[in-house]
Amino acid sequence: MFTPWAAKTTAEAAVDNLPAVTAIAAGDRTGAVDFLKGAYRRYTQTRASIGSEAHDMFERMIRGEYVNPRRITDQMQPYYDHFSEFLDTVQPELIRAEDVAWSDTYEYAGSFDALLRIKDEDGTYTTVIADWKTSKSTYPEVALQMAAYGFADRLIDPEGNSEPMPPIDAAAVLHITEDQWAFKPVRFDTEVFKYFVHLRSVFDWDREVSKTVLGKPFAKGGRKSIVTGTQRRA
Template sequence: MAGKVSTIQRGGSRFYVDHVTQEKVPGVTSVVGMLPKPFLTFWAAKMTAEAAVDNLRAVESIAANDRDGAVDYLKGAHRRYTKLRAGIGSDAHDMFERLIRGEYIRRAHPDLEPYRVNFLEFLDAVQPELIRAEDVAWSDTHKYAGSFDALLSIKDEDGTPVTVITDWKTGKGTYADVALQMAAYGFADRLIDAEGNSEPMPHIDAAAVLHITADQWTFKPVRFDEEVFSHFVTLRKTFEWDREVSKNVFGKPFASGGGGKIVTGTQRRAR
């Protein structure tokens, strides 16, 4: 029997917890986070360099009295940017859900108003029908869960209704790993709503991303098939390795030494 679902943070990862069964499974984005991201090192370095150049006098002033404080300010540049963008993205997602559910929002905060205008333009141009929004996709087979933005019905070029699992993205760009995210949602076993009601995952025809910024919007399809999903499943195994299996790969030493005294395996077993 399924129950309401909540989320917790453990070791930097998000887990979904079923209140009835107490089963805990990792979130989709945490699993996708197992992908290597070497570009993040260069991005963080760039953000630090830009913070130093753009705030040169302030950094010099801080450093004159508190060197460690200046270092902390600079090394935290990428975290401050990420937190700011995450705040805007979260507020925009909340607004998008309200709008697609039919709530009238006359104007938004100046930071969000361009997103409101562009989202309304998307609704007018595409005329999507909302099926579900912000429900949890849960996989009993592969043990993961995640909250998706929307399940929509749109019409293709022939006017045929198509069920599309959809994600809103408000960052500077869209990246290939979104296909893994969408496949994870779409190939899950069931949906769980806010009240804890569970039902089998309906048939999904396609996946798409609405990339919406303050300047423009683009609604584009994302590859959605078994092959992409198989790569997500591989990452799910990698997550298990990283968080569980890798913690238990070493046993008691056969022999150890130090301080001039060597303990052999034979001596250890005799104790």
């Protein structure tokens, strides 16, 4: 998936910056190539920067901290507006924010964005573990992420205090872009969590166990290898 995405990002950079690329190429072909080669990295760095700044702002807002609109940058303004509209529309009650979900059973940990209490149409309350996303789209893997948080054994706050994970009814992702926002339900059940646990085992295999399975040869020998035609042509 990465290769087509990187190719598309490079092509978009070429089309969007055609006059500049043409001008650079006229005097420095290598420079123009390097500019386009770095398009996907620049995009990734920009999105990461936007995501970090937006998450910091969202945390302040969900905690009820006053954020001066006059100090919001033009880049952050749409995210501020959309998150403000989300708060007004959904009116979530904050339970926890940016705490660590810790699993003693499966040995993993991660910081989640928020644990919310949301009033349903019938007047009942639902405890929802939520995640903020500022990417172009939301992806199925977010369900694995939310299951990992919600099925962890305990919470750890910034001061190091630990307590059992409270009962969680549902999961949701708040997807915010420059143009719109949507608060989407995310499947949250034991089946999804089982897939996460399986992938957690695969991670252990790749990072640790796979490095232990091949030992030194009992014996070895042979003659100096020949250079094949394929190697010569390369």
